Amino acid sequence: MATTIKDIAKYTGLSLGTISKYINGGKVREKNRKLIDKAIRELDFKVNEMARGLKTNESKTIGIIIPSMKNYFCTHLMSYTEMYLSKFGYSVIICNYREDPKVEREKINLLMKKQVDGLIVVPSGETISEIQEIILKKIPVVLVDRILPDMQCDAVVVNNFDISKKVVETLVERGHKRIAIICGPKKVSTAKERLNGFLEMHKKYHLEVDEKLIKFGDYYMHSGFMLCKDLLSLENRPSAIFVTNYDMTLGVIQAINEANIKIPSDISVVGFDNLPIFKVIKPSLSIVSQPMKELGDYVAKLVIDRLNDPTIPTKVIKLEAEFIMKDSISTPN
Amino acid sequence: MATTIKDIAKYTGLSLGTISKYINGGKVREKNRKLIDKAIRELDFKVNEMARGLKTNESKTIGIIIPSMKNYFCTHLMSYTEMYLSKFGYSVIICNYREDPKVEREKINLLMKKQVDGLIVVPSGETISEIQEIILKKIPVVLVDRILPDMQCDAVVVNNFDISKKVVETLVERGHKRIAIICGPKKVSTAKERLNGFLEMHKKYHLEVDEKLIKFGDYYMHSGFMLCKDLLSLENRPSAIFVTNYDMTLGVIQAINEANIKIPSDISVVGFDNLPIFKVIKPSLSIVSQPMKELGDYVAKLVIDRLNDPTIPTKVIKLEAEFIMKDSISTPN
């Protein structure tokens, strides 16, 4: 059906080898070059990457696995990763596992069957052994945002612990004593680290930790909403809330709006991720901002580096998140 | 390196044909089934989809081309499409062209080289001939959100014209006479249709159309911001603004906030796309809401249907967007 290298060979009277050489950047005689170019144009030849991949054992494709395509943090990040990779001739298959480890496992399998040259994962935390096996097969794996215990592979993360300390310290310095935190799922490393920073600062300032003020959500808006409602209905409610991801931050604001409570006069809020939306919310929100482009670029760079030299030692890149103070913080009444 | 069907054949003492038949769901003798299963487990066999695809001339992959991975409307939509397709054994390569028709062309080419079985496109409007060619090659193409002139292919869109009329009519009924519209790029069908609805209602109600109140943006937040600033600085500024996509709506709100103007007392606003964010903005925004899941599902369905029977006549599915009235509309002063 479609034009193949054979058709080009027939059309030009040259051999398969010559055509192949040429389309892979090799040199041919000037008159042959013209002839081949003409044939390619006339017959509308496009190389069959499946056949090529079969032969070369390279798909020039990187698999990307993220929790959800509705997660703007992930898709945003991956848009940079894709851009970087495409400069090096790699394309990308993005799979989302809808927060379901079973689906995550399936997608990992799928990508292996598709012979991806490397794998980028924002893991659920429940597929450690599957990922281990891939690493054993010498396929480059890069973890993003979250790390997995005891896993010997490249990763790009942010300084969750430190930035969380900084946020809490700032609140404490403003006089807050009852600070709530809304974390992600306990399995996820970022959630643990952000919580640990929170606890650390309580220890440093000899503040009592009220377990009721520590909430674990699922990183989605609705859970931010519900958990915030819980917090607001406590008889001794917090004077500040630290929300540790983007979607839950939205949920928290929704809950506060619905309760007719004012930020920051009634309650202080620190959110997460510097996405355009926070320019739109009044009062402007104090947030932890992650360096999206850097994250996305580094992820791609680590894959490419390992593809070029599989023997280099694994690296965990820790980038700096930034705490941006705006108008959503005040001193407690 | 990796385990192949040949290794399984050797391990089990069976022939290639038998193994192939079994992994494709064929019947083998019970004792052979056990033997093959064991071999697959022990040797960790995974079928090489490149080899399979080469032979079967099917990649079981659908290419998806969207303007940007930072466009939440697109990624959100495609998350439904992916879910639907994966139920039918298809996976998905998502390419974004960063709003650049040159990149769009490259990505179309890339996907053809990768032998995708079908193509889903949110087109820039500048690659008509390239898409035509693909259709000629009998590869299923589905257009989403936007249609292209004279293109004989499946598409899923919403009733842009009607919904725009409804919005404008509502504003007119509330007494607005100077209504501004912020459209998308002129090349894009949705922009044209939404504008036409706007004009139609002006005609119906014998309202003068002030060209200064018609703005064309690029569907990004910043252009919404800038165009809104323009509108606000007119000496005879509009009493209502209709913004025709999500990101530009955010920009408009930002501009209005910065100008210290109040919605709806000073100006009425109607936005686009019912994304979670609008639960968070005060006052709650009146919006046009598109049926995301239906859109995404239908797109997938059309591809699958045509894959199953390439001869069926092409369909353009028009789904109903909804106008949700909230608190951002008042009568003009």
Place this chain on the structure above:
DNA sequence: TTAATAAGGTGAAACGTTTCATGTTGCTAT
């Protein structure tokens, strides 16, 4: 027991490339 038939197994060819050892051409210098 055997013939007939059903059920399952076999292996070579093919898919569209790349690779590489070998063959052929065109130049350059004498």
Place this chain on the structure above:
DNA sequence: ATAGCAACATGAAACGTTTCACCTTATTAA
């Protein structure tokens, strides 16, 4: 004119599957 060499061309084998015509084994009925 020609030897020598660089430059380029050739074509068969291989990559890991599927397919299919044909062969073998098991099952059944008489």
